[in-house]
Amino acid sequence: MTRNPESGGQLPNPLPENPLPLAAEWFEHAQQSASQRNPNAMSLATVDKDGTPSARIVLCKAFVAEPGYLVFYTNYESAKSRAILANERVALIMHWDALGQQIRMEGIAVKSPAAESDAYFATRGWGSRLGAWGSDQSKPIATRAQLEKQIRERAVKLGVELGKDINTLAGNTPPDIPRPPHWGGFRVWPEALEIWREGADRIHDRARWVRALTRTSDDTFECSAWKASRLQP
Numbered sequence: 001m002t003r004n005p006e007s008g009g010q011l012p013n014p015l016p017e018n019p020l021p022l023a024a025e026w027f028e029h030a031q032q033s034a035s036q037r038n039p040n041a042m043s044l045a046t047v048d049k050d051g052t053p054s055a056r057i058v059l060c061k062a063f064v065a066e067p068g069y070l071v072f073y074t075n076y077e078s079a080k081s082r083a084i085l086a087n088e089r090v091a092l093i094m095h096w097d098a099l100g101q102q103i104r105m106e107g108i109a110v111k112s113p114a115a116e117s118d119a120y121f122a123t124r125g126w127g128s129r130l131g132a133w134g135s136d137q138s139k140p141i142a143t144r145a146q147l148e149k150q151i152r153e154r155a156v157k158l159g160v161e162l163g164k165d166i167n168t169l170a171g172n173t174p175p176d177i178p179r180p181p182h183w184g185g186f187r188v189w190p191e192a193l194e195i196w197r198e199g200a201d202r203i204h205d206r207a208r209w210v211r212a213l214t215r216t217s218d219d220t221f222e223c224s225a226w227k228a229s230r231l232q233p
């Protein structure tokens with residue numbers, strides 16, 4: 001049976017030497033096509049200090065094809081961040097079902113420069129900014145009511161006056177809320193990247209590229225040329 005025939009097309013032949021422009025093009029196309037909610041969602045797999053894997057969805061907020069990394073934002077004290085800080089090796093998957101496309105990556109996650117996290121945080125609405133202060137992500141809390149109480153208490157400390165519910169303000173002016181030190185970006189530098197395109201009768205088109213990363217600073221790597229190979233589906 002032919003699945004999703006409109007996804008069509010095959011990977012270029014010969015394969016491009018560098019897969020990142022093609023991957024970035026697919027990422028952009030997925031944002032434009034509006035074929036699903038959150039087309040920038042990706043599943044992020046980490047391995048904690050005991051070797052236990054875990055995965056969750058995060059949003060890709062920047063796809064920087066040159067020199068080649070992706071950025072997501074999170075709480076630096078969350079379970080995923082604790083895993084990354086113990087073991088920087090991660091895997092990512094983006095899947096656009098309606099487009100019949102998948103991108104897989106394995107690589108190294110490093111904290112984004114603080115100024116970059118500041119700049120991104122400043123673009124967020126006041127509610128998300130308050131949320132970053134209000135929630136101790138991944139930590140237990142007894143009840144929803146207790147969580148809302150905690151958010152209200154932290155809002156008061158930030159000089160934010162909330163309305164009847166936690167998503168509304170008592171006044172009209174959006175408050176100035178700085179980035180919490182425990183919240184920011186991670187850059188994921190892929191050292192392996194697979195592009196997968198759905199084909200009829202499960203004869204999909206797959207190609208995998210690998211490169212070597214050499215650390216040049218806390219958040220930057222020098223990247224070797226990529227090596228490409230086609231994979232059987």
Ligand SMILES: Cc1cc2nc3c(=O)[nH]c(=O)nc-3n(C[C@H](O)[C@H](O)[C@H](O)COP(=O)(O)O)c2cc1C
Nearest residue numbers: 038041056057058059073074075078079080081138
């Ligand atoms: C569509 C979607 C987008 C999400 N985006 C993010 C995100 O960008 N950053 C984040 O920390 N959590 C995001 N989450 C929540 C995570 O999946 C996860 O619940 C949270 O980060 C805690 O994970 P952890 O306990 O493994 O650290 C998102 C969830 C969904 C369903």
